[in-house]
Amino acid sequence: MFKKKKQPVDERILKESNKLYAKMFYVIQLLNLIVLLVKLVCGVPIYLYVLELMCLVVGTLIVVIDEQRKGILFVKEKDEVLQTLHEETLTKAFSVNSWIIIMGELILMLALLFFAAEYFLWVLSYFVIWMPPALMVTIASMKKGWLIWGTKKREVTGKKEFIKRLIIGSAFFGLFMAFPSIFRGGSFHPSGLLFALGMGASWGIMFYLLFMGAMKIAEKNADKNVEKQVENVEKQENENCQN
Amino acid sequence: MKNKRMKIARIECDLTQEQLADKVGVARQTIGLIEAGNYNPSISLCIDICKALNKSLDELFWPQD
Numbered sequence: 001m002f003k004k005k006k007q008p009v010d011e012r013i014l015k016e017s018n019k020l021y022a023k024m025f026y027v028i029q030l031l032n033l034i035v036l037l038v039k040l041v042c043g044v045p046i047y048l049y050v051l052e053l054m055c056l057v058v059g060t061l062i063v064v065i066d067e068q069r070k071g072i073l074f075v076k077e078k079d080e081v082l083q084t085l086h087e088e089t090l091t092k093a094f095s096v097n098s099w100i101i102i103m104g105e106l107i108l109m110l111a112l113l114f115f116a117a118e119y120f121l122w123v124l125s126y127f128v129i130w131m132p133p134a135l136m137v138t139i140a141s142m143k144k145g146w147l148i149w150g151t152k153k154r155e156v157t158g159k160k161e162f163i164k165r166l167i168i169g170s171a172f173f174g175l176f177m178a179f180p181s182i183f184r185g186g187s188f189h190p191s192g193l194l195f196a197l198g199m200g201a202s203w204g205i206m207f208y209l210l211f212m213g214a215m216k217i218a219e220k221n222a223d224k225n226v227e228k229q230v231e232n233v234e235k236q237e238n239e240n241c242q243n
Numbered sequence: 244m245k246n247k248r249m250k251i252a253r254i255e256c257d258l259t260q261e262q263l264a265d266k267v268g269v270a271r272q273t274i275g276l277i278e279a280g281n282y283n284p285s286i287s288l289c290i291d292i293c294k295a296l297n298k299s300l301d302e303l304f305w306p307q308d
Binding site: 010013145148151152223225230232233234237 | 264268269281284288
């Protein structure tokens with residue numbers, strides 16, 4: 001009944017971080033709504049706010065369908081277990097919304113470059129949507145010590161996976177930034193590839209150092225938090241003994 | 244309340260918090276918090292810990308009078 005072969009992530013960290021992601025779902029939906037209203041007032045073409053509409057609809061649908069499936073959709077007073085399930089659903093919706101915004105933004109950036117360059121600056125509006133939740137999640141993860149590998153095994157596989165993703169991300173970033181140099185004046189310029197390599201490598205190295213630094217800080221904070229909590233328990237036990 | 248029985252069982256097995264954490268697939272800090280009584284593990288994690296320390300659930304997690 002309780003048999004579970006594999007624990008993908010630390011259950012404590014998962015539960016604690018889901019609490020934050022659940023709140024971030026409301027933040028990202030609110031930002032989507034605000035940006036959407038601004039765009040509607042400014043009267044921009046529909047393709048500039050289709051991502052916000054998608055997020056609002058898809059995010060809400062995920063919550064409704066998932067909670068209906070779990071049978072907790074209209075349960076008002078949620079106990080600890082139902083609250084955990086509710087937070088899992090909101091985390092799922094937040095994650096899907098983040099992917100829609102980030103991937104959609106990249107696709108839209110490329111499309112606008114080729115077909116509607118006059119609207120290109122509107123892409124900045126998506127930073128307003130994903131930047132605040134991303135910053136809040138990163139800061140909280142470092143502060144609360146959630147940004148840790150956990151076990152040795154996970155550290156090895158996690159590092160490998162991280163480097164693989166970093167290389168793909170750096171290559172994409174390099175090509176994206178050097179795109180105008182590679183296809184200058186409508187023809188292919190191999191020298192632009194060197195620029196792409198340089199851009200990709202510098203971004204990759206910088207991101208690697210930042211991420212590893214953040215993980216070190218998180219590890220230290222995780223230890224500090226545990227020490228603090230152990231101290232509090234000991235203090236409380238001593239007080240109880242004296243009483 | 245501190246879970247001293249778990250700490251004792253871990254030391255008896257000659258395991259550090261990190262080694263036990265690796266065995267059960269959680270972070271070292273999580274083991275620290277369970278031993279400090281500041282985190283209530285799920286039943287599946289309790290079972291994994293019991294298996295790793297060769298103890299029963301009662302021996303490690305049932306509250307003592």
